[in-house]
Amino acid sequence: MAEALPPVTVIIDGQEVRVPKGTLLIEAAKKAGVEIPVFCYHPKMKPVGACRMCLVDIQKMPRLQTACTTPVSEGMIVHTRNDRATAGQKAVLELMLANHPLDCPICDKGGECPLQDNTFKFGLGVSRFTEPKRKLAKAIPLSERIVLDRERCIMCYRCVRFQDEIAGDQALAAMDRAGTSQIGVLDGETFDSPFSGNTIDLCPVGALLSRQYRFRARPWDLQRTPSICAGCAVGCNVELHARDRALQRMVPRENMAINNEWLCDFGRFDTLPLGIERLREPAVDGQPTSWAEALESAAELLRSGPTEVIVSPSITNEALNAATTIARELKAGLGVWPATTGQVRRTIQDLVTSKTIILLGLDVWRALPVLALRVREALKAGGKLYFVGAGANGLWRDTSATFATVEELVQALTHDGALPQPISILGWGADALGDELAAEGMVGSPATAANGAAMTGLPKATFEAPVQLLVGNEDWPLRSSASARIQLRWSAAGDAADRPSIVLPLAHPYEQTGSLINLEGTVQQLHPGAAAPAAAHPDWLALAELAEALHISAAPDMETNAALA
Amino acid sequence: MLNGVGALLRGLWTTLKHSVRPAITVRYPEQKRTVSANFRGRHRLYRHDNGLERCIGCELCAGACPSQAILVEPAENDSEHPVSPGERYAKRYEINMIRCIFCGLCEEACPVDAIKLGPEYELSDYDRGSFVYTKEMLLDPEHYAPRRQVHADVDVPRPGYTDGGKGLSDLYGTYRPMSSSTPRAKRDEA
Ligand code: SF4
Ligand code: SF4
Ligand code: SF4
Ligand code: SF4
Ligand code: FES
Numbered sequence A: 001m002a003e004a005l006p007p008v009t010v011i012i013d014g015q016e017v018r019v020p021k022g023t024l025l026i027e028a029a030k031k032a033g034v035e036i037p038v039f040c041y042h043p044k045m046k047p048v049g050a051c052r053m054c055l056v057d058i059q060k061m062p063r064l065q066t067a068c069t070t071p072v073s074e075g076m077i078v079h080t081r082n083d084r085a086t087a088g089q090k091a092v093l094e095l096m097l098a099n100h101p102l103d104c105p106i107c108d109k110g111g112e113c114p115l116q117d118n119t120f121k122f123g124l125g126v127s128r129f130t131e132p133k134r135k136l137a138k139a140i141p142l143s144e145r146i147v148l149d150r151e152r153c154i155m156c157y158r159c160v161r162f163q164d165e166i167a168g169d170q171a172l173a174a175m176d177r178a179g180t181s182q183i184g185v186l187d188g189e190t191f192d193s194p195f196s197g198n199t200i201d202l203c204p205v206g207a208l209l210s211r212q213y214r215f216r217a218r219p220w221d222l223q224r225t226p227s228i229c230a231g232c233a234v235g236c237n238v239e240l241h242a243r244d245r246a247l248q249r250m251v252p253r254e255n256m257a258i259n260n261e262w263l264c265d266f267g268r269f270d271t272l273p274l275g276i277e278r279l280r281e282p283a284v285d286g287q288p289t290s291w292a293e294a295l296e297s298a299a300e301l302l303r304s305g306p307t308e309v310i311v312s313p314s315i316t317n318e319a320l321n322a323a324t325t326i327a328r329e330l331k332a333g334l335g336v337w338p339a340t341t342g343q344v345r346r347t348i349q350d351l352v353t354s355k356t357i358i359l360l361g362l363d364v365w366r367a368l369p370v371l372a373l374r375v376r377e378a379l380k381a382g383g384k385l386y387f388v389g390a391g392a393n394g395l396w397r398d399t400s401a402t403f404a405t406v407e408e409l410v411q412a413l414t415h416d417g418a419l420p421q422p423i424s425i426l427g428w429g430a431d432a433l434g435d436e437l438a439a440e441g442m443v444g445s446p447a448t449a450a451n452g453a454a455m456t457g458l459p460k461a462t463f464e465a466p467v468q469l470l471v472g473n474e475d476w477p478l479r480s481s482a483s484a485r486i487q488l489r490w491s492a493a494g495d496a497a498d499r500p501s502i503v504l505p506l507a508h509p510y511e512q513t514g515s516l517i518n519l520e521g522t523v524q525q526l527h528p529g530a531a532a533p534a535a536a537h538p539d540w541l542a543l544a545e546l547a548e549a550l551h552i553s554a555a556p557d558m559e560t561n562a563a564l565a
Numbered sequence B: 001m002l003n004g005v006g007a008l009l010r011g012l013w014t015t016l017k018h019s020v021r022p023a024i025t026v027r028y029p030e031q032k033r034t035v036s037a038n039f040r041g042r043h044r045l046y047r048h049d050n051g052l053e054r055c056i057g058c059e060l061c062a063g064a065c066p067s068q069a070i071l072v073e074p075a076e077n078d079s080e081h082p083v084s085p086g087e088r089y090a091k092r093y094e095i096n097m098i099r100c101i102f103c104g105l106c107e108e109a110c111p112v113d114a115i116k117l118g119p120e121y122e123l124s125d126y127d128r129g130s131f132v133y134t135k136e137m138l139l140d141p142e143h144y145a146p147r148r149q150v151h152a153d154v155d156v157p158r159p160g161y162t163d164g165g166k167g168l169s170d171l172y173g174t175y176r177p178m179s180s181s182t183p184r185a186k187r188d189e190a
Helices: A025-032 A083-098 A114-122 A158-167 A198-202 A265-270 A291-304 A317-330 A348-352 A369-380 A406-414 A430-437 A539-549 A555-564 B002-020 B060-064 B105-109 B135-139
Strands: A007-012 A015-020 A055-058 A077-079 A146-148 A173-175 A182-184 A208-210 A222-228 A237-243 A246-252 A307-311 A333-336 A343-345 A356-360 A384-388 A399-403 A423-427 A443-445 A467-471 A484-489 A502-505 A514-517 A523-526 B043-045 B070-076 B088-096 B115-117
Touching (some): A158 A198, A198 A208, A198 A246, A222 A523, A246 A265, A291 A467, A291 A484, A291 A502, A291 A539, A317 A333, A317 A467, A317 A514, A317 A539, A356 A369, A399 A406, A406 A430, A423 A430, A484 A539, B043 B135, B060 B070, B088 B135, B105 B115
Parallel strands (some): A007 A077, A307 A333, A307 A467, A356 A384, A384 A399, A467 A484
Antiparallel strands (some): A007 A015, A237 A246, A514 A523, B043 B115
16 A cells, blocks of 8 residues: 555654554564564554553653554654653553453463463553452353453454454454453354454453463463465464364464465364374275285285276375376276366465456355455455355345356456456366456466375275275275275274275375465465374385385485475 | 791691590491481472362472473363362373482472472482382382481481471462353353
8 A cells, every 4th residue: 555655754763664554553563573563463453552561752642652543754853662661661561451361371472472461561560450350151162163362361452353354254243342341252153154263363461362272381481483274275374283192273374365364274284283183004905014014015905906096186296196107007996086177377465456357156254265255356456246146145145246147247347348357266177268358367276185286186085995095184985894904094084884805004195294285375384283193104204115016116206206295 | 947847837736626626527327417407308298187188280390490300291180089279280290310410400390389309318229110109109208218318317307397387278278160051151150
């Protein structure tokens, strides 16, 4: 917004900075390397000036001003650490703590809490309040995932603003006024937004917390590993947090080209291998055995008959590579299941800058959740969203018009001139429509599975061969009695009726290295954030071992793997 | 020369003097000295008068410990059968006595006076594993006293300790169980 505006010079704590006119003082201070404490301000959301933490002293202004809502102007002289400003900051913190329960010892935010940090850095150090504190309900479950502590809330509205501005579903609301105001969901509802987990990261106190991570660790217990979400083809950048090599939680890493700094709840909570029974040992016909023996039996079985190699679209590129080699050498069929594959041209960045976005029956909100948030970014910058088809559309609040067919859309929208470019089109048949409209944005039918973009060329699996090698953690269709199956998976094989002849335990994607290609074609690395069960192997290693047991040289492919890694 | 003889005599006199004074050493281990009330020996975990554990599983002791001797795994209290007042308790609490340097920072860090260093100092044992003191052992020093130290002869009354210190249960006792009913937006009665 500010690019056309002329730069102005401001002096913050004696530091001179030049920033575009209209820049918020808080951002100018960041540029000058001056830290101003904040609670409610968040660079991804509109400033509201709710908490008053960011008070600074601006020369020629009679009173302290909030740096997060004040745009800079030429020649402004600002003091953030003089007596007036620090007295203001101390007073704000003192009042904030007057009713804060300060039960840090039992609060999961303790150790990574902005209220603790700001109090330590900018606060008074002692409390002068002896009056009893306000008592409100604690540990209120807002949903299966989120728990709210009303006493701790400092009414910064970050959570409400996230649900309103970023997710757009307004799942949270602020109610009542003044000392009795509070955050909540409407009567009789639960906090069910597919993005609710982000409010945990945003809440600057321990008011909104994760139920999954409740009382599991302190921040200083955690080993942090950057990795990639294996939930879907968006490929959000994450950090895995483990305690003693056991996974505890997943949080986002900022990557403006992919996930901004958001995660969906499915990725954040449900892709973790927590509370899921793991496959711990190789087994042949239900009998636990060693890897060597299981591989021998598997090799024998694979050589015995016409074979089909079936891969899940969520396995790593390295595993796909090894599976391809095995299929080629065995002259076996190679298929993918489920067929959640696809490719697009251009990138997520081109989607975010689109002026027109057309969804052809694709419910981005459910299938590629964080991509829906990126779509909303485009809409906030003035883009328009159209939906074609009768199916569900989670972005219905933001959809300008819904059409039954593509023809209707073209007719209705192009009769008075072309649609504004760049146009992004996602869903089945996007390429044809993209050509028709000369679309310059992201066009195509995106993959939805984590590595679906890498498997676009593969045919859909038939499950007809008498011997089937199934690679990946899928709910495979039940086998016919005539076929024998070798399964490589990380969760315990479900149905007893479908008990595979041979199972080999894999590491979970968050316990191994490997690469995944996201829907726009970016290759990203997984890094092991936790220890796999002792006998579990990474998917690519298990397949390389199987190739070796089959006397197939996997060497050339392993070199490619090394190049990819 | 004379100086030398003088020094020799002075030395002899000192020796003689001390040999007839009453001894200030004790015949350890037959005799044991009463330790000071500030002595920092084996740790103890305390309970409230109602039997609940004081420890709320906050991990601050573990965070403060300079030798990383403490392991705390917290968990959520069952509202029917709480282990400690409040929402949180220590499911697992262990101190590795080989690592501990008896600095007392854990007791300093504890917000609810749950842990104190006690008077027992004879902590030798036969294998490394037995130096990991569990929560059970720390909560019950009478029962799990170091095996060769006669407990009573070192244990002087320590004011304010055995009854568990300050009444902080007010602060941590505000727990109401997480209900499974639908959350309400209305102001809840406190
Ligand atoms: S719950 Fe947290 S994020 Fe929401 S208003 Fe309260 S303090 Fe702010
Ligand atoms: S959008 Fe996809 S990649 Fe991102 S967090 Fe959700 S499941 Fe994971
Ligand atoms: S006394 Fe010191 S070294 Fe020993 S457990 Fe406590 S903090 Fe750690
Ligand atoms: S002993 Fe004290 S500091 Fe340590 S976990 Fe328990 S309550 Fe916290
Ligand atoms: S950060 Fe400026 S008012 Fe909250």
